[in-house]
Amino acid sequence: MDLIIKGFKEAAKILLSLDSQVVEITKLTLKISGSATLVALLIGIPLGLFLALYRFPGRRLVASLINTGMGLPPVVVGLFLALLFWRSGPLGFLEIMYTPFAMVAAQVVIALPLVTGFTMAAVGALDPDIILQARALGASKAQALLVVLREARLGTLAAAMAGFGGIISEIGAVLMVGGNIKNQTRVLTTAIVLETRMGRFEAAIALSIILMTLSFTVNYLLTTIQQRGSNNWPRRYLR
Amino acid sequence: MAAPLLKVENLKQIYSGSTILDIDSFELNSGEPTVIFGPNGSGKSTLLRLLALLERPSAGKIFYGESEVGPKNSLFFSREVALLLQRPIFFSSSVRENIIFGLKARKVEKSRIEEGLKEVALLFKLESLLSKRPHELSGGQAQRVNLARAFILKPKLLLLDEPFSALDAAIREELISSLKRAITKTSQTTLFVTHHREEAALLAKRMVVMLDGKIVQDGGVDEVFTKPAGLEVAKLIGIETILHGRIEERLGELAKVIVDGGSFIVDVSGAPGNEVTLFIRPEDVFIAKERVSSSIRNWFEGEIVEVNSLGRLFLLTLNSGFHLKAMVTGLAREELGLDVGAKVWAGVKSSSIHAVKE
Numbered sequence: 001m002d003l004i005i006k007g008f009k010e011a012a013k014i015l016l017s018l019d020s021q022v023v024e025i026t027k028l029t030l031k032i033s034g035s036a037t038l039v040a041l042l043i044g045i046p047l048g049l050f051l052a053l054y055r056f057p058g059r060r061l062v063a064s065l066i067n068t069g070m071g072l073p074p075v076v077v078g079l080f081l082a083l084l085f086w087r088s089g090p091l092g093f094l095e096i097m098y099t100p101f102a103m104v105a106a107q108v109v110i111a112l113p114l115v116t117g118f119t120m121a122a123v124g125a126l127d128p129d130i131i132l133q134a135r136a137l138g139a140s141k142a143q144a145l146l147v148v149l150r151e152a153r154l155g156t157l158a159a160a161m162a163g164f165g166g167i168i169s170e171i172g173a174v175l176m177v178g179g180n181i182k183n184q185t186r187v188l189t190t191a192i193v194l195e196t197r198m199g200r201f202e203a204a205i206a207l208s209i210i211l212m213t214l215s216f217t218v219n220y221l222l223t224t225i226q227q228r229g230s231n232n233w234p235r236r237y238l239r
Numbered sequence: 240m241a242a243p244l245l246k247v248e249n250l251k252q253i254y255s256g257s258t259i260l261d262i263d264s265f266e267l268n269s270g271e272p273t274v275i276f277g278p279n280g281s282g283k284s285t286l287l288r289l290l291a292l293l294e295r296p297s298a299g300k301i302f303y304g305e306s307e308v309g310p311k312n313s314l315f316f317s318r319e320v321a322l323l324l325q326r327p328i329f330f331s332s333s334v335r336e337n338i339i340f341g342l343k344a345r346k347v348e349k350s351r352i353e354e355g356l357k358e359v360a361l362l363f364k365l366e367s368l369l370s371k372r373p374h375e376l377s378g379g380q381a382q383r384v385n386l387a388r389a390f391i392l393k394p395k396l397l398l399l400d401e402p403f404s405a406l407d408a409a410i411r412e413e414l415i416s417s418l419k420r421a422i423t424k425t426s427q428t429t430l431f432v433t434h435h436r437e438e439a440a441l442l443a444k445r446m447v448v449m450l451d452g453k454i455v456q457d458g459g460v461d462e463v464f465t466k467p468a469g470l471e472v473a474k475l476i477g478i479e480t481i482l483h484g485r486i487e488e489r490l491g492e493l494a495k496v497i498v499d500g501g502s503f504i505v506d507v508s509g510a511p512g513n514e515v516t517l518f519i520r521p522e523d524v525f526i527a528k529e530r531v532s533s534s535i536r537n538w539f540e541g542e543i544v545e546v547n548s549l550g551r552l553f554l555l556t557l558n559s560g561f562h563l564k565a566m567v568t569g570l571a572r573e574e575l576g577l578d579v580g581a582k583v584w585a586g587v588k589s590s591s592i593h594a595v596k597e
Binding site: 127130137138143147 | 288291293314317318321322323324326327328330331340341344345388389392
């Protein structure tokens, strides 16, 4: 118990002193997971919209692959990307192994199925005539698609939350393709593992607190936006 | 002469090999309240979606004014038109945002949006509902919002696809009168689709009857109601008595027509021996206890075999050798004792019988 209490006290000191190492790691974590989430949203939302709106041969197979991808083990993603990015691998010429690029790529692969799957489900649950209604009032095709996304915003924001939450806390993939190199590819999760292994529990606790605070803050902001548009459920029917 | 507001030529819509719509030509002028009337599945809604440029036709041309609509100008012309759907869908924002949606899509400046909103809120009595969410509205309120979001656009043509069909009679009547008021006040050109005879009669001057994707009659509302183009149209507009007969002899302008179980004096051309169909509206049949001396030339004595209540009115079936349907008020029914088994006289004017040569 003493160890835990002491750990938290020391962690508070580290946090309050704004340790430069910790700040650096936090900034890199945000940069990598933020960029990966953004890329996943930019690809995943249009892809989810397309899969929900259009019928084509093989659509079910693609949708099943995406749903399977939503539960992809990060360590497996890390392994396959490591094989791809390895010097002698098919993408070795890019020379991005053990760089933040490789880490972003790995996190995109993890977040993309989540974003696509959530968007597809949210759009699929809408009334299909919503496009007709928007067009009937003079919306262009692009404006009608924006209406669809706006109406499905609860789902697309859930997609963003699931994507960001899934990658900021994962370790397997970033460790395998990033390598946990100090000042280059060390992020919060890999740093926590390292500090714990070295017995520096106070540093590990401090980093964990930052990780949880970051995750909570981002999710709180997204939840606030999401709830603004949600219906007030009439509780009288449940009394 | 100015070009009509809207013109279509050889318009066809084919879904999976079956022809849903096949219209040779149709024109609509500004300020001409028109109703498209037909049973479910006759292609009315498909026609409206094509006219609103929400679907591409399988064949044919659509003109707005002088211009033929094509892929390049379809967004422009689709914004000259507003379509009210049979089942309106509201976006999950406030009533206010729903109403101004179309103007925002057209990137209209804010001050004009506010002005338009004020006008339609007043016109459809929506001032107190603007901050509500659509799911908080009653059926009638929702339809008023639906009307407002079309009227705010001030379209050159307003297309209405049976917007009141799912509502109960009282709300429907209220909405029809509020729509009629709005049409008069704004001089809005409308094309209203319905399968309700009363709505057609109330809202339009011109009536286009559709059956199986084709226009089968196009004329004034009175003309369609009194002179249906054929058996199917007659049934559609509620003509209950349809009799097949043969001209026996000419009586000047009129002719004596023999039907199975009786004869009529009707206003029809044709030579003796020609086959004709007679259409008699139930409200054109006069019922009395005794034969009345009047200008009515067709009188039949018969027995009431069926009485059906239509609310405030009653539909009687009279057996006079053939079946003749007559409409009476509740008061008349009570005073004359018009019940099953009662013996009565029925009179029909020659001019009230629409006769079509077969």
